[in-house]
Amino acid sequence: QVQLVESGGGLVQPGGSLRLSCAASKSIASISIMGWYRQTPGIQRELVARFNVGGSIMYSESVKGRFTISRDNAKNTIYLQMNSLKPEDTAVYYCNLLGFGSSYWGQGTQVTVSS
Secondary structure (H helix, E strand, C coil): CCCEEEECCEEECCCCCEEEEEEECCCCCCCCEEEEEEECCCCCCEEEEEECHHHCEEECCCCCCCEEEEEEHHHCEEEEEECCCCHHHCEEEEEEEEECCEEEECCCEEEEECC
16 A cells, blocks of 8 residues: 655645645655646546656646656655646646556645636
8 A cells, every 4th residue: 555645735826836745655766657637626637747657757738838747756755846827727636656556546635726
């Protein structure tokens, strides 16, 4: 079992920034596929940014150039730096890890972009 704990969400004005963190209860050094998804009510959970096999990074088109995913293996943590936030970025953001024989999700952190 792996526990993922997200933090860093909140209320921010349009154009503002937030940094989300996802701390894992096990070492992520060997984990290739790990990333961030988001969900709004009535809409399917969608990929935001993810580390892939081979070290590549995937971003959704809607966040390219504004969001940056990073990781600190020593802290077993990944991050999502979100800049130039828009109201349409409002969602619950979830961390996902694919490894240790399963797919794991965090509890989610709410991001609200509003003036």
